[in-house]
Amino acid sequence: MVRVAIIGASGYTGAESIRIILRHSEAKLVYLTALPQECGAVRDVFGQFKGRCDLQIEPLDFDKLSGLADVALCCLPHKVSMGFVPKFLAAGLKVIDFSADYRLKDISVYEKFYEVKHTDAVNLGRAVYGLPELFREDIKGKDLIANPGCYPTGALLAIAPLLKEGLIETDSIIVNAVTGVSGAGRNPSSKFHFPNMNENLFAYGVGSHRHMPEMEQIAGEIADSNVQILFQPHAGPFDRGILSTVYCQPKGKISNEKLLKLYNDFYAGEHFVQIRSDAPTVKDVAGTNYCHIFATRAKGRIIIFSAIDNLVKGASGQAVQNMNIVFGLEETLGLK
Numbered sequence: 240m241v242r243v244a245i246i247g248a249s250g251y252t253g254a255e256s257i258r259i260i261l262r263h264s265e266a267k268l269v270y271l272t273a274l275p276q277e278c279g280a281v282r283d284v285f286g287q288f289k290g291r292c293d294l295q296i297e298p299l300d301f302d303k304l305s306g307l308a309d310v311a312l313c314c315l316p317h318k319v320s321m322g323f324v325p326k327f328l329a330a331g332l333k334v335i336d337f338s339a340d341y342r343l344k345d346i347s348v349y350e351k352f353y354e355v356k357h358t359d360a361v362n363l364g365r366a367v368y369g370l371p372e373l374f375r376e377d378i379k380g381k382d383l384i385a386n387p388g389c390y391p392t393g394a395l396l397a398i399a400p401l402l403k404e405g406l407i408e409t410d411s412i413i414v415n416a417v418t419g420v421s422g423a424g425r426n427p428s429s430k431f432h433f434p435n436m437n438e439n440l441f442a443y444g445v446g447s448h449r450h451m452p453e454m455e456q457i458a459g460e461i462a463d464s465n466v467q468i469l470f471q472p473h474a475g476p477f478d479r480g481i482l483s484t485v486y487c488q489p490k491g492k493i494s495n496e497k498l499l500k501l502y503n504d505f506y507a508g509e510h511f512v513q514i515r516s517d518a519p520t521v522k523d524v525a526g527t528n529y530c531h532i533f534a535t536r537a538k539g540r541i542i543i544f545s546a547i548d549n550l551v552k553g554a555s556g557q558a559v560q561n562m563n564i565v566f567g568l569e570e571t572l573g574l575k
């Protein structure tokens with residue numbers, strides 16, 4: 240039985256992680272931590288856990304954590320996470336980190352986009368990017384997994400088959416995506432407050448969103464060449480989900496039948512990626528760890544649609560999928 244600590248358990252991805260581990264047959268929750276003002280019985284912090292979990296959410300105590308847990312699901316914000324992760328690793332825990340602190344290999348890119356000095360170059364160097372469908376073999380048995388960003392998960396799964404086969408131009412990819420409000424975390428801001436969100440839809444992070452360099456780094460690894468991606472996020476008035484629409488310029492002619500075969504072959508045997516012959520909706524994947532993808536030709540371009548739940552395949556579900564791989568468990572445990 241894998242013993243799981245959730246750090247930042249009072250947040251949205253913390254709660255989603257609790258929900259998933261509670262139904263996992265080979266993992267159990269042993270320690271939930273948060274800032275002191277967010278602590279208390281988990282059933283009082285989140286009504287959904289009444290009658291399902293008797294644990295307390297407590298302030299983090301490193302002495303207590305060491306020896307109690309095998310893995311930390313670290314659901315802390317970027318910049319905060321890298322202050323904690325080295326201590327979890329030193330205490331012998333495996334870490335699945337939800338933040339961006341261990342995703343960007345080039346420290347100067349991290350420091351430019353996150354506007355803070357990176358303080359843990361040593362562990363950054365050994366972190367593995369946790370997108371299982373693309374890097375499963377690298378993840379097995381590793382100590383530190385950088386769980387991907389929610390937008391990069393949807394976008395990279397959408398374009399990976401085309402990049403891997405060298406079928407598209409790599410300097411003109413456009414990713415247009417819409418997220419639900421939970422993507423912004425639980426702390427309210429005027430932009431994501433109900434009166435502004437309700438019946439509204441808006442673009443943000445124009446030309447500068449932090450997930451753009453992450454997409455380009457991983458897309459570059461898949462294509463084995465420099466890849467340019469213009470990424471434009473939007474927020475819409477729904478709780479959870481990301482719908483990405485990706486536009487690419489094909490290098491040559493490719494029919495819809497060939498596209499369908501390419502995607503079916505590339506993701507053959509991948510439980511959590513479902514290839515469709517129509518465009519998915521965010522409701523199709525809400526509350527699940529699935530990514531639904533549809534690729535088609537239009538006006539000489541290729542358009543790919545992908546839908547994920549930002550809190551599940553985009554965060555906590557993918558983290559548990561990574562945890563299962565790290566510990567040699569059946570990959571779908573807790574997630575079907």
Ligand SMILES: NC(=O)c1ccc[n+]([C@@H]2O[C@H](COP(=O)([O-])OP(=O)(O)OC[C@H]3O[C@@H](n4cnc5c(N)ncnc54)[C@H](OP(=O)(O)O)[C@@H]3O)[C@@H](O)[C@H]2O)c1
Nearest residue numbers: 247249250251252314315316317337338422424425549554
């Ligand atoms: N939401 C998503 O869809 C999503 C998807 C993919 C990845 N992520 C990433 O996952 C991480 C968590 O996201 P989230 O949406 O769950 O955020 P959240 O709802 O804001 O939760 C963050 C948690 O970290 C705690 N925290 C904040 N500052 C802290 C500090 N200095 N020391 C200790 N604990 C601190 C928060 O406590 P307080 O509530 O008291 O501040 C809260 O428990 C972030 O790195 C985020 O980028 C989120």
